[in-house]
Amino acid sequence: MYGLYIHIPFCSAICNYCNFNRGLFQEDLKTRYVAALLEEIARTGDQSPGVGADTLYFGGGTPSLLEPEEIGRILDACAAAFDLAADCEVTLEANPETVTASRLAAYRAAGVNRVSFGVQSFRDDELRRLSRLHGAARAVAALGEAREAGFGNVSLDLMMWLPAQRLDQWLESVDRSIELGPEHLSLYLLEIYPNAPLKDDMARAHWSQAPDEDAAAMYTEAMARLEAAGYRQYEISNVARPGRESRHNLKYWTDGDWLGLGCGAHSTRDGVRWKNVASTEEYIDRIGRREPTAVDVRRLSADERLGDALFTGLRLVGGVSLKDVDSRYGVDVWQRYGRELEPFVEGGLLRHEAGRLWLTRRGMLLAHEVMIVFV
Numbered sequence: 001m002y003g004l005y006i007h008i009p010f011c012s013a014i015c016n017y018c019n020f021n022r023g024l025f026q027e028d029l030k031t032r033y034v035a036a037l038l039e040e041i042a043r044t045g046d047q048s049p050g051v052g053a054d055t056l057y058f059g060g061g062t063p064s065l066l067e068p069e070e071i072g073r074i075l076d077a078c079a080a081a082f083d084l085a086a087d088c089e090v091t092l093e094a095n096p097e098t099v100t101a102s103r104l105a106a107y108r109a110a111g112v113n114r115v116s117f118g119v120q121s122f123r124d125d126e127l128r129r130l131s132r133l134h135g136a137a138r139a140v141a142a143l144g145e146a147r148e149a150g151f152g153n154v155s156l157d158l159m160m161w162l163p164a165q166r167l168d169q170w171l172e173s174v175d176r177s178i179e180l181g182p183e184h185l186s187l188y189l190l191e192i193y194p195n196a197p198l199k200d201d202m203a204r205a206h207w208s209q210a211p212d213e214d215a216a217a218m219y220t221e222a223m224a225r226l227e228a229a230g231y232r233q234y235e236i237s238n239v240a241r242p243g244r245e246s247r248h249n250l251k252y253w254t255d256g257d258w259l260g261l262g263c264g265a266h267s268t269r270d271g272v273r274w275k276n277v278a279s280t281e282e283y284i285d286r287i288g289r290r291e292p293t294a295v296d297v298r299r300l301s302a303d304e305r306l307g308d309a310l311f312t313g314l315r316l317v318g319g320v321s322l323k324d325v326d327s328r329y330g331v332d333v334w335q336r337y338g339r340e341l342e343p344f345v346e347g348g349l350l351r352h353e354a355g356r357l358w359l360t361r362r363g364m365l366l367a368h369e370v371m372i373v374f375v
């Protein structure tokens, strides 16, 4: 079964740290984009009849800037083009300031059954530093509105290692999340890319990020608190109540196939990987001219596929089964990489037992150092 990813590239304002494929919301552009998206979905369905999907994910950007009726039309187009499972997980990323109880109820009626809120922090000072449009009270209200609208599967995104953030301040957001009780949480370390406007803001205001050891403590203490509260970590950055793991994102980490629709969306199918053109205008133009939207189409070599499967599989707490990898790729992983991996096992970052390979929690903090072996 495939996962479907649908990219919505619009935001009400551009956050000072954001490195995603997005632009400012314009009503007219949005209307033309939705029409193009409907066309791409129908065309993809015609070209690949019989594709079954059991997850569908609206990511962005800010997908909740689309009207519920537009989300409904996109879902109907997907149902017509693909063979959607009856229990398809349908996630909508939403920013707290864009929703109300009635709007969320309308998304739910349209077929969305999981909401993922970009909360980032439950402290107003931190949200202001990130130039987010919402405050902590709005985020709390949004979660309540989602419950009122009947959503039983809600995720929150939080970010740690924010400018001028101390460990105790970060843990306030973790504790607040636990009190609110979402089914799923994603916790990311803020990465500041070289040209981010946030860099200038930080220099002007003399904000700095806490030392590396504090970032490590933010991560490990948050995971410990969440586990004590009944959440289970299942991936480097994700925890969930049992059975509430993101089925869609698991496809990325378990060597699955997915189709990405919309500008800049990535796809992987039977070892071929491609990406749609990133520019919203160019995407719409190409659809209008009936030209392919895909750029960078590449068949991965056997080694690249193996490397990817190990690289992404190690993100999971359960790691990878070496027997499964062997039967899929015909490679004895330990024979091929054991010499390079052994120092990580000795250093306590990696475990190799009972035919599995997985990162320890300390290893998750240094995951890139281990994973580089496979790239």
Ligand code: SF4
Pocket: 010, 011, 013, 014, 015, 018, 019, 020, 022, 060, 061, 062, 095, 118
């Ligand atoms: S809302 Fe999200 S996608 Fe939009 S600018 Fe902010 S971080 Fe980027």
